[in-house]
Amino acid sequence: MANPCRKLLFNIYMGFYCSTIMPKMCICSQLSMSSTDPFNKDPGAFPVATNGEPFPWNKLRLPTMVIPLHYDLLVHPNLTSLDFVGSEKIEVLVRDATQYIILHSKDLEVMNVILQSEEDLRYRKPGKKLNVLSYPAHQQIALLVPEKLMADLRYSVAINFQAKLANSFEGFYKSTYRTRGGKTRIVAVTDFEPTEARMAFPCFDEPLFKANFSIKIRRESGHIALSNMPKVKTIELEGGLLEDHFETTVKMSTYLVAYIVCDFNSVSGTTSSGVKVSVYATPDKWSQTHYALEASLKLLDFYENYFDINYPLPKLDLIAIPDFESGAMENWGLITYRETSLLFDTKTSSASDQLWVTKVIAHELAHQWFGNLVTMEWWNDIWLNEGFATYMELISVNATYPELQSDDAFLDVCFAVIKKDSLNSSRPISNQAETPTQIAEMFDAVSYNKGACILNMLKDFLNEEKFHKGIIHYLKRFSYGNAKNDDLWSSLSNSCLGDFTSGEFCYSDSKMTSNTLAFLGENVEVKEMMTTWTQQKGIPLVVVTREGRSLRLQQERFLSGVFKEDPEWRALQERYLWHIPLTYCTSSSNVIRSHVLKSRTDTLELSENSSWVKFNVDSNGYYVVHYEGRGWDQLITQLNQNHTLLRPKDRVGLIHDAFQLVSAGRLTLDKALDLTRYLQHEASIPALLKGLEYLELFYHMMDRKNVSDVTENLKHYILRYFKPVIDTQSWSDKGSVWDRMLRSTILKLACYLNHAPCIQKATELFSQWMESSGKLNIPSDVLNIVYSVGAQTTVGWNYLLEQYGLSMSGAEKKKILYALSTSKHQEKLMKLIELGMEGEVIKTQELSPLLYVIARNPKGQQLSWNFLRENWTHLLKKFDLGSYAMRMIISGTTSHFSSKDELQEVKLFFESLKAQGLHLDIFQIILETISKNIKWLEKNLPTLRTWLLVNS
Numbered sequence: 013m014a015n016p017c018r019k020l021l022f023n024i025y026m027g028f029y030c031s032t033i034m035p036k037m038c039i040c041s042q043l044s045m046s047s048t049d050p051f052n053k054d055p056g057a058f059p060v061a062t063n064g065e066p067f068p069w070n071k072l073r074l075p076t077m078v079i080p081l082h083y084d085l086l087v088h089p090n091l092t093s094l095d096f097v098g099s100e101k102i103e104v105l106v107r108d109a110t111q112y113i114i115l116h117s118k119d120l121e122v123m124n125v126i127l128q129s130e131e132d133l134r135y136r137k138p139g140k141k142l143n144v145l146s147y148p149a150h151q152q153i154a155l156l157v158p159e160k161l162m163a164d165l166r167y168s169v170a171i172n173f174q175a176k177l178a179n180s181f182e183g184f185y186k187s188t189y190r191t192r193g194g195k196t197r198i199v200a201v202t203d204f205e206p207t208e209a210r211m212a213f214p215c216f217d218e219p220l221f222k223a224n225f226s227i228k229i230r231r232e233s234g235h236i237a238l239s240n241m242p243k244v245k246t247i248e249l250e251g252g253l254l255e256d257h258f259e260t261t262v263k264m265s266t267y268l269v270a271y272i273v274c275d276f277n278s279v280s281g282t283t284s285s286g287v288k289v290s291v292y293a294t295p296d297k298w299s300q301t302h303y304a305l306e307a308s309l310k311l312l313d314f315y316e317n318y319f320d321i322n323y324p325l326p327k328l329d330l331i332a333i334p335d336f337e338s339g340a341m342e343n344w345g346l347i348t349y350r351e352t353s354l355l356f357d358t359k360t361s362s363a364s365d366q367l368w369v370t371k372v373i374a375h376e377l378a379h380q381w382f383g384n385l386v387t388m389e390w391w392n393d394i395w396l397n398e399g400f401a402t403y404m405e406l407i408s409v410n411a412t413y414p415e416l417q418s419d420d421a422f423l424d425v426c427f428a429v430i431k432k433d434s435l436n437s438s439r440p441i442s443n444q445a446e447t448p449t450q451i452a453e454m455f456d457a458v459s460y461n462k463g464a465c466i467l468n469m470l471k472d473f474l475n476e477e478k479f480h481k482g483i484i485h486y487l488k489r490f491s492y493g494n495a496k497n498d499d500l501w502s503s504l505s506n507s508c509l510g511d512f513t514s515g516e517f518c519y520s521d522s523k524m525t526s527n528t529l530a531f532l533g534e535n536v537e538v539k540e541m542m543t544t545w546t547q548q549k550g551i552p553l554v555v556v557t558r559e560g561r562s563l564r565l566q567q568e569r570f571l572s573g574v575f576k577e578d579p580e581w582r583a584l585q586e587r588y589l590w591h592i593p594l595t596y597c598t599s600s601s602n603v604i605r606s607h608v609l610k611s612r613t614d615t616l617e618l619s620e621n622s623s624w625v626k627f628n629v630d631s632n633g634y635y636v637v638h639y640e641g642r643g644w645d646q647l648i649t650q651l652n653q654n655h656t657l658l659r660p661k662d663r664v665g666l667i668h669d670a671f672q673l674v675s676a677g678r679l680t681l682d683k684a685l686d687l688t689r690y691l692q693h694e695a696s697i698p699a700l701l702k703g704l705e706y707l708e709l710f711y712h713m714m715d716r717k718n719v720s721d722v723t724e725n726l727k728h729y730i731l732r733y734f735k736p737v738i739d740t741q742s743w744s745d746k747g748s749v750w751d752r753m754l755r756s757t758i759l760k761l762a763c764y765l766n767h768a769p770c771i772q773k774a775t776e777l778f779s780q781w782m783e784s785s786g787k788l789n790i791p792s793d794v795l796n797i798v799y800s801v802g803a804q805t806t807v808g809w810n811y812l813l814e815q816y817g818l819s820m821s822g823a824e825k826k827k828i829l830y831a832l833s834t835s836k837h838q839e840k841l842m843k844l845i846e847l848g849m850e851g852e853v854i855k856t857q858e859l860s861p862l863l864y865v866i867a868r869n870p871k872g873q874q875l876s877w878n879f880l881r882e883n884w885t886h887l888l889k890k891f892d893l894g895s896y897a898m899r900m901i902i903s904g905t906t907s908h909f910s911s912k913d914e915l916q917e918v919k920l921f922f923e924s925l926k927a928q929g930l931h932l933d934i935f936q937i938i939l940e941t942i943s944k945n946i947k948w949l950e951k952n953l954p955t956l957r958t959w960l961l962v963n964s
């Protein structure tokens with residue numbers, strides 16, 4: 013999910029972190045509400061159903077006259093004919109009398125609909141057959157009732173339907189895998205969020221329509237069926253088919269329903285509170301499930317304690333699906349994962365793989381409360397799900413796996429979104445979303461990363477205990493219901509406004525005390541503050557100017573790529589104002605002070621003289637800081653004299669902010685580079701990695717541009733400067749997780765830069781590995797490097813491709829595919845893309861990360877860009893325009909460009925798409941990113957050249 017996208021492309025399912033710049037849009041013109049849609053021209057008019065009759069509902073959102081209470085759902089997937097038939101009985105409550113029921117349904121053939129009133133049911137009357145109208149543009153069907161349904165009565169709607177198992181990654185779809193013995197097996201699996209439950213059964217497919225589900229699945233005896241709840245019984249049908257009946261679910265939204273028919277194996281354990289946890293994978297990968305079981309047991313125990321609410325279901329299954337578009341999906345009681353997000357292979361999974369798997373499990377388990385138990389009212393606030401789950405990764409992994417030191421990785425969660433949020437094309441956290449396309453676009457870095465970062469900032473502001481109690485309050489108050497932003501803010505400020513709950517934080521009216529009033533005041537403060545972060549796009553820049561002991565503070569909107577001297581800068585600043593909870597410390601005191609900056613300018617007095625002041629302690633705040641005058645020099649001097657007087661996360665933050673300020677034209681590149689020179693004494697790995705990351709980024713930028721003098725000098729600088737670190741690395745899996753991640757990163761860079769000892773060692777290991785017919789165990793942290801060096805010869809490349817087909821480890825395959833894509837031979841890169849298009853040897857799910865990495869290979873950038881344009885229609889057959897994969901492909905093959913000609917080409921391409929009615933918000937983000945790259949180079953290439961001459 014780009015490489016703020018947490019570094020290793022194949023490591024993550026980049027879908028998510030990267031996707032964030034990639035909105036979704038439906039390619040089907042019916043869905044995109046094109047201007048040719050008559051409905052759009054006159055929103056008051058009724059649309060026309062497929063049979064030519066008027067469709068009685070003209071809005072995308074369902075009416076609320078009828079609400080679902082309970083679904084009885086029976087599904088029979090046929091894994092031979094690759095289709096499914098289903099029947100359901102939906103019990104509904106009529107709130108206002110109506111003559112029709114509107115439901116969601118997409119690509120389903122609805123065969124028969126019968127309505128029964130309570131009376132019909134009581135007297136076993138057959139019910140009435142209803143006419144069904146279909147309006148595919150809104151993915152809706154209308155059930156027309158002959159006589160008005162009466163308010164406050166319940167009815168039962170029985171529907172029969174059928175469809176093909178989808179050939180994609182959504183709805184009820186087909187996944188396949190090959191056994192070690194070479195046989196192909198089929199799996200039928202669901203993936204519904206946000207709006208695809210309607211592809212599996214007609215339903216009220218909106219998060220607010222919570223209901224209970226009783227699910228039955230038919231299957232053959234060689235398969236198992238899984239669903240949200242435990243199985244209660246299996247009955248044998250005529251002809252030997254089996255029908256599994258699952259317990260009725262708790263009240264939940266449709267997007268969380270799940271069922272799977274497969275032939276997987278599992279491992280199980282029980283939590284302290286008695287929940288049965290099982291991890292499923294294909295039989296050949298069963299041995300890779302144990303780490304996930306251990307982690308999920310620990311994490312489930314942790315969450316039950318932390319939230320003070322038990323996980324409400326008797327069981328939780330986690331299952332690795334061979335074809336999965338994103339990283340994972342939190343279906344209640346049956347969480348689905350991409351194989352590399354769940355499985356851990358002791359031989360081939362690296363330290364960062366372990367961190368990734370742990371975080372994905374932590375994320376999806378957090379959703380069992382944030383999202384499943386309490387759901388946002390509507391998709392505009394999806395950050396309440398995703399921001400919280402991302403934030404909870406930090407809290408829970410820190411508590412359960414302190415040795416992973418995952419809080420050090422959290423800074424990158426914020427840095428990744430700052431890059432995007434400082435473009436004008438960003439969006440506010442809460443954003444209107446109506447169409448499926450707009451809804452899908454909400455699953456981006458703004459919802460996930462910025463959401464998590466502002467929560468972390470708020471926790472820092474309120475203090476840990478209060479924040480913790482507040483979220484417990486929020487979860488308890490809205491259990492099995494839905495919430496919006498304001499509900500969260502009032503829970504977090506311990507206010508019981510509106511709705512009184514007894515408990516330790518709330519006071520009834522009769523007990524109105526000054527305490528209560530203080531709480532009310534605080535509620536306003538929290539709400540006012542947080543609204544400035546959720547309703548406005550962008551990130552503030554705090555400019556600090558020091559004169560003696562007084563500090564002048566100024567806030568403005570931080571924009572990268574637009575400089576203060578540019579004519580458009582002023583207009584882009586208008587109306588932006590945040591309530592920024594500032595923290596700072598100084599050279600003379602390590603006490604953390606705080607101040608809320610609510611106005612454009614403000615002043616602060618320091619209590620003692622000090623040689624420097626540093627804002628945003630531990631980088632907990634979501635803002636960039638610029639020190640005017642001598643501010644940066646004073647900090648650089650301190651770093652060089654004794655960097656340990658600044659806290660480790662502050663050092664990472666300083667490196668980050670300095671380079672961001674370069675992009676914004678506020679700091680010169682040589683100043684930022686000078687700041688990194690203290691790194692030769694740095695022992696803290698996150699700071700070291702941050703500095704290295706920027707140097708590496710510049711190297712790749714220069715390499716792709718073919719600026720050979722700068723590339724060469726930069727290479728020598730990096731190798732010379734980091735020589736002590738490179739030389740002390742062992743080719744092993746020893747040390748802490750961060751030691752291991754440093755080893756992977758630095759050796760990868762050293763070999764990439766052709767550092768002779770590195771190449772020699774990697775070549776040696778690769779030959780031994782080949783000679784052992786792939787049996788030799790190479791330390792997992794250097795596997796990527798060994799394979800990449802090996803992939804540079806034709807023999808090695810071919811051997812790796814062969815091993816790719818045979819490997820039973822997703823972690824290993826990911827590393828092999830990465831290595832293959834670093835080849836300098838274009839025909840080899842093309843072959844990989846072709847294999848990815850074919851989907852046999854390289855699965856379609858790998859195509860987007862593959863194209864992303866190939867586009868970053870100097871020999872592959874033109875190739876992948878041409879491929880995108882030439883194969884556009886083929887790609888659209890595989891992925892929805894707005895899908896994760898497609899958004900990653902488009903941005904992956906374009907957003908690193910940095911010349912005017914390239915910008916023009918991309919612009920033309922996007923315009924041609926728009927002319928076909930295909931529009932994505934990401935187009936603007938990409939164009940702005942390329943313009944920013946161009947500007948960066950124009951301004952900074954000469955500086956970089958000179959700096960290297962002086963410093964190499």
Ligand code: BES
Binds near residue numbers: 013341
């Ligand atoms: N709820 C999402 C899955 C999802 C993503 C649904 C996009 C619809 C659209 C899930 O909880 C999630 O966030 N998955 C991430 C992995 C996670 C660890 C960041 C993903 O799939 O990338």
Ligand code: ZN
Binds near residue numbers: 375379397398401
């Ligand atoms: Zn999530």
